[in-house]
Amino acid sequence: GAVVSQHPSRVICKSGTSVKIECRSLDFQATTMFWYRQFPKQSLMLMATSNEGSKATYEQGVEKDKFLINHASLTLSTLTVTSAHPEDSSFYICSAGDLGLGEQFFGPGTRLTVL
Amino acid sequence: QKEVEQNSGPLSVPEGAIASLNCTYSDRGSQSFFWYRQYSGKSPELIMFIYSNGDKEDGRFTAQLNKASQYVSLLIRDSQPSDSATYLCAHQGGTSYGKLTFGQGTILTVHP
DSSP, X not given: OOOEEEEOSEEEEXXXXXXXXXXXXXXXXXXXXXEEEEOTTSOOEEEEEEETTSOOEEOTTOOTTTEEEEEEETTEEEEEEOSOOGGGOEXXXXXXXETTTTEEEEOOOEEEEEO | OOSEEEXXXXXXXXXXXXXXXXXXXXXXXXOEEEEEEEOTTSOOEEEEEEOXXXXXXXXXXXXXXXXXXXXXXXXXXXXXXXXXXXXXXXXXXXXXXXXXXXXXXXXXXXXX
């Protein structure tokens, strides 16, 4: 399957700081990437759909001004958690898909801990 | 009603047995169905996808789809301790191209 990377894999920050997470598709071009969040013992919840060259589409209840998404190229999407607070601590996972087949391949995830 | 519901776990089976994981969905427009495996602390990895009614086999895994009953299942034959993980069922709705909606997951434990 296709390879998707994420960086960093783990980040610990103080409350009020901003954190940027990168998602890269390494061996294919992804016009669409997805950002998910997963709290402990819960399933993945889609936060937003990231479209190359256009604004992201956010799911209901997700603050677009707090979770800034940029999809600058066909291989890179970034998620910035602005003014992070402890309740933002979670496992953030991106995915990219071969939309011709519908499959999505997930990055390894980023564990965010806000103190 | 949740969009995707999985059989409540945790599910425990002995090594070598067949593990059966079930999933129902509410959106009749759903076109694609996926089974992911997620180990603790890791991101999901795709096991299988299925689009058409019937069975699809890949090694020890068989996915079954019944669109009339809005039901999809995953059978794992000859279960191994390494199969112990959380299994996530997901679908792509017809109105939301590309978006995956996940079930809550079923924890499977295969004991030696």
